[in-house]
Amino acid sequence: MRTYEINPAGVTDIGNVRPTNEDHLLATGDLFVVADGMGGQGRGEAASRLATETLQVGFESDPTGDGLLAAVGRANSAVINRADTDPELQGMGTTIAAVAAVVEQGQQKLAVVNVGDSRVYLLRAGSLERLSSDHSVVADLVRAGEISEAEAFSHPERHRLTQALGVEPVVEPFVAYSIPVAGDRLLLCSDGLFNELTAEQITGVLTSVGDPAEAASALVSLAKDHGGSDNITTMVLDIAELDIG
Numbered sequence: 053m054r055t056y057e058i059n060p061a062g063v064t065d066i067g068n069v070r071p072t073n074e075d076h077l078l079a080t081g082d083l084f085v086v087a088d089g090m091g092g093q094g095r096g097e098a099a100s101r102l103a104t105e106t107l108q109v110g111f112e113s114d115p116t117g118d119g120l121l122a123a124v125g126r127a128n129s130a131v132i133n134r135a136d137t138d139p140e141l142q143g144m145g146t147t148i149a150a151v152a153a154v155v156e157q158g159q160q161k162l163a164v165v166n167v168g169d170s171r172v173y174l175l176r177a178g179s180l181e182r183l184s185s186d187h188s189v190v191a192d193l194v195r196a197g198e199i200s201e202a203e204a205f206s207h208p209e210r211h212r213l214t215q216a217l218g219v220e221p222v223v224e225p226f227v228a229y230s231i232p233v234a235g236d237r238l239l240l241c242s243d244g245l246f247n248e249l250t251a252e253q254i255t256g257v258l259t260s261v262g263d264p265a266e267a268a269s270a271l272v273s274l275a276k277d278h279g280g281s282d283n284i285t286t287m288v289l290d291i292a293e294l295d296i297g
């Protein structure tokens with residue numbers, strides 16, 4: 053029995069430039085997902101939707117952190133298999149970022165996984181921390197100390213991923229755990245958000261807009277004001293004490 057509640061609100065938007073929206077989002081009771089598909093001509097939408105649905109089925113069959121990781125592997129296989137059987141879908145792929153409420157050894161946790169560059173942030177006590185870890189060329193350069201976060205923001209190769217679902221038969225998802233605290237606010241988002249906005253701008257919205265649905269929409273609007281050059285997906289998860297009534 054969970055002793056906290058999660059109040060989710062998500063928005064996905066085509067942005068100002070792209071002909072279609074290849075992002076996909078899902079919010080259930082215990083599982084929250086953002087996926088950013090790629091491939092064009094309908095492939096990206098197919099990949100992000102299939103990966104999200106496969107992740108949901110897999111997690112529901114084993115609602116643990118390990119179950120979530122296994123479900124990411126199943127989602128990867130599902131995208132590969134679908135592309136293998138439908139020539140029109142060859143070349144599709146997708147990122148995925150997910151947060152799942154789990155209990156392990158009696159401890160309530162939020163499991164965070166990602167493949168690719170969709171992100172999960174935690175706003176706690178007014179400061180923004182990234183819980184996910186990008187699989188991208190520039191993220192590798194930042195980790196190696198070769199470029200700064202600021203340089204990554206404008207780097208010409210910032211869209212090049214080192215991992216995505218649907219590309220290689222084996223994926224190595226990043227995984228982390230967070231112990232939920234009342235007052236925490238998590239943000240899941242696609243790169244269409246953080247390639248337009250700085251961490252300071254994202255923090256500014258998350259700290260000033262109380263309602264999660266309004267915060268999710270305000271982030272999308274601000275990203276569109278700053279170019280909106282990609283699809284933009286945001287999902288805000290507010291952690292609160294369970295209201296037992």
Ligand code: MN
Nearest residue numbers: 088243244282
């Ligand atoms: Mn994108």
